[in-house]
Amino acid sequence: MNVFEMFVDTTFATLHDVLPLAVVLLGFQLLVLRQPIPHLWAVARGFIYVLLGLTLFLVGLQEAIFPLGEVMAKQLTDPHFLYGAAVSVPELIRWQDYAWVYAFAFAIGLATTLAEPALIAVGLKAEQVSGGAISGWGLRIAVSLGVALGVSIGCFRIVTGTDLWLYVIAAYVVVIIQTRFAPRMIIPLAYDSGGVTTSTVTVPLLAALGLGLASTIPGRSPLIDGFGLIAFASVFPIMSVMGYAQISQRIGKSQQTKEADNAL
Amino acid sequence: MWNTFHDAVRPLVEAVRDLTPIIVVILFFQEVVLKQPIPNLGELLQGLLFVLAGLALFIRGLEIGLFPLGEAMAHAFAKKGNISWLLLFAFLLGFSTTVAEPALIAVAGKAAEVAAQSGVIEHNRVSMADYAFDLRMTVALSVGTAIVLGVLRIIFGWPLHICIMTGYILVVAITYFAPEEIIGIAYDSGGVTTSTITVPLVTALGIGLATSIRGRNPVLDGFGLIAFASLLPMIFVMLYGIITA
Numbered sequence: 357m358n359v360f361e362m363f364v365d366t367t368f369a370t371l372h373d374v375l376p377l378a379v380v381l382l383g384f385q386l387l388v389l390r391q392p393i394p395h396l397w398a399v400a401r402g403f404i405y406v407l408l409g410l411t412l413f414l415v416g417l418q419e420a421i422f423p424l425g426e427v428m429a430k431q432l433t434d435p436h437f438l439y440g441a442a443v444s445v446p447e448l449i450r451w452q453d454y455a456w457v458y459a460f461a462f463a464i465g466l467a468t469t470l471a472e473p474a475l476i477a478v479g480l481k482a483e484q485v486s487g488g489a490i491s492g493w494g495l496r497i498a499v500s501l502g503v504a505l506g507v508s509i510g511c512f513r514i515v516t517g518t519d520l521w522l523y524v525i526a527a528y529v530v531v532i533i534q535t536r537f538a539p540r541m542i543i544p545l546a547y548d549s550g551g552v553t554t555s556t557v558t559v560p561l562l563a564a565l566g567l568g569l570a571s572t573i574p575g576r577s578p579l580i581d582g583f584g585l586i587a588f589a590s591v592f593p594i595m596s597v598m599g600y601a602q603i604s605q606r607i608g609k610s611q612q613t614k615e616a617d618n619a620l
Numbered sequence: 621m622w623n624t625f626h627d628a629v630r631p632l633v634e635a636v637r638d639l640t641p642i643i644v645v646i647l648f649f650q651e652v653v654l655k656q657p658i659p660n661l662g663e664l665l666q667g668l669l670f671v672l673a674g675l676a677l678f679i680r681g682l683e684i685g686l687f688p689l690g691e692a693m694a695h696a697f698a699k700k701g702n703i704s705w706l707l708l709f710a711f712l713l714g715f716s717t718t719v720a721e722p723a724l725i726a727v728a729g730k731a732a733e734v735a736a737q738s739g740v741i742e743h744n745r746v747s748m749a750d751y752a753f754d755l756r757m758t759v760a761l762s763v764g765t766a767i768v769l770g771v772l773r774i775i776f777g778w779p780l781h782i783c784i785m786t787g788y789i790l791v792v793a794i795t796y797f798a799p800e801e802i803i804g805i806a807y808d809s810g811g812v813t814t815s816t817i818t819v820p821l822v823t824a825l826g827i828g829l830a831t832s833i834r835g836r837n838p839v840l841d842g843f844g845l846i847a848f849a850s851l852l853p854m855i856f857v858m859l860y861g862i863i864t865a
Binding site: 373374376377378379380381384385388389391393394395398399400401402403404405406407408409410411412413414415416417418419420421422423424427428431432437456459460463464467468470471472520521524525528531532535543544545547548550552555556557558559560561563564567577578579580581582583584585586587589590 | 637638639641645646649653654656658660663664666667669670671672673674676680681682684685688689690692696700705712713715716717719720722723725726727730734735737738740780781784785788795800801804805808811812816817843844845847850
């Protein structure tokens with residue numbers, strides 16, 4: 357399929373995708389709230405921008421982001437790269453052989469999350485909520501490390517082919533225990549941050565990376581092992597946000613007691 | 621004049637900021653670790669340009685058209701006090717924003733491809749399109765339901781952590797019965813659903829509600845809708861897998 361055909365095809369598909377939202381918003385505004393649409397021209401223009409933008413984005417995704425994820429997965433798991441041309445490829449693969457895969461996953465998770473605009477907003481809110489006890493920057497670093505660690509562990513899972521649900525249940529148990537001890541104000545924010553941290557560009561890249569790994573590593577099936585990286589990237593920030601809040605609270609408390617001691 | 625220009629360029633700057641870290645990391649690995657050329661570099665660059673322009677245009681469109689309207693409506697419904705209209709609006713808002721969510725469109729298509737290659741569904745365009753569509757509808761239904769539950773939680777003041785833990789227990793219990801090939805997709809769908817469109821509109825609804833109901837704290841009660849919206853898709857997609865298996 358050439359690019360032009362892809363554009364036409366995608367535009368029609370996209371029209372279907374955006375239409376429900378337009379119908380809901382306009383329908384409720386006119387029929388239920390019985391108010392005219394404010395700035396009708398801007399809304400119409402916005403709708404056209406959304407349509408064109410989504411089309412371009414999806415075509416670009418097919419052409420660039422998906423292939424990039426797959427190429428990286430393929431090259432990082434290539435036997436020639438792993439074992440060199442001269443050495444024969446071992447029969448049994450060991451998870452240690454894929455160290456660069458984990459490093460790549462860590463770097464991608466860290467870099468994309470640090471630059472995520474939604475997280476900057478969450479960080480600012482957390483700073484307000486906690487009255488400055490939690491710094492926006494500290495939170496961003498905590499979440500980014502969480503995502504980076506989560507995605508590398510996710511890659512480790514794909515390499516070893518262990519069950520996804522084992523990891524997720526373990527993560528849930530940790531989250532539940534943390535909820536018990538974390539400052540109450542941070543809990544809703546922490547739960548929400550799990551969904552917020554994975555951006556529109558990162559999600560497809562992670563999907564392609566996981567599927568690429570699962571199809572190149574011997575013995576793995578893309579369908580069963582390939583998915584799950586996004587799940588890791590959404591659970592880990594919940595833990596790291598609560599963990600960061602707990603640590604800041606503890607530091608804040610010990611400082612307060614110190615000050616109280618000094619005052620005496 | 622300067623302000624309009626600034627507003628129009630900002631989404632492009634943000635799109636560049638979204639993409640730059642990915643490109644830097646990939647270039648580093650290509651140059652330093654892999655020491656291999658990137659295949660089809662021309663096509664890749666063209667695609668990246670599309671992604672950039674598309675994302676910028678998309679976000680700009682949301683900002684000038686749909687977000688102001690959606691946020692105003694969310695506030696209007698939150699203040700109006702008619703619960704059934706509010707719940708219907710909440711459901712349809714969650715449903716329709718999810719249908720238009722770019723990341724979900726992309727990942728659902730990928731999931732259909734993988735399912736076709738593994739022989740779970742037939743390998744032709746129609747059945748793959750059907751599979752992707754069903755998956756997206758399941759997720760959209762679940763997000764709609766999640767927003768309704770989240771709104772009910774704000775109205776009645778149920779504690780968030782109890783709701784979430786119940787959700788976790790349900791996820792674990794249903795995983796036990798779900799066919800193996802759906803679990804990965806189901807778990808991922810939770811993180812996929814909540815991004816560009818859903819988060820701002822749904823957050824506006826939550827904060828608007830918590831501000832207009834007496835005795836609710838916008839911070840404690842206003843957040844948490846997204847948490848529901850990332851939990852319920854896992855449950856619904858696994859149920860879908862059980863039903864179709």
